[in-house]
Amino acid sequence: MLFNKSGSPGARINYWAYQDETPVFDFFDYTPYERIRGFSVRADWLHFRGIELRGVQQVITNVNESWGIRVENGADHNVFERLDLHHNEGPGLFIQDGGGNLVLNSDSHNNYDPDRGGENADGFGSHSNDDGNVFIGNRAWNNSDDGYDFINSDGHVRVESSWAWSNGYVPGTTTAAGNGAGFKAGGYGLNENNFPDPEGVPRNEVIGNLAFDNRV
16 A cells, blocks of 8 residues: 655644554455555655554565565655554565654564565564654564664664564574564664764664563
């Protein structure tokens, strides 16, 4: 699903669950021959809240993952709140580019990309060049790669008051899969020649989090 219409600072576009209901976006039977984005977010000033998204498939073999939610094309200032992202064959939520996005009180679990041996299905990820992406109060567990992956982010990222456990295995087993870090917070997972000025390296912040029973 493509979201490409932007709101504005004083007038976000809201995609909210109604009262106590939980809308479910189920992609288990959606299998076009392409890398699938459950939600492709390419707009600014949107707010997603109270949504369950599951079952995005990895249809093409010998390529990398699909995505539950992919934030891309410079999408800025969006809020992803109280989401339940699970059983996707790739990351639950991944920020490819864009800044100032907030991921709040969301769950991402049991994501596994079998065609790549589980090496790319993180709970949450940000590899953006832009600053200000923030993860607060989230939980990532039973993902085949990492709980949170910021290794290729050269923009500043902050993650706080969040949890990561039992990542790095084929979900529901003790079979090793991806790297299995709880919080892979390094920034630049790139060749050092790509950042000749050490002062330009982002200072990612990892504040008051908990990681346990991850593979590494």
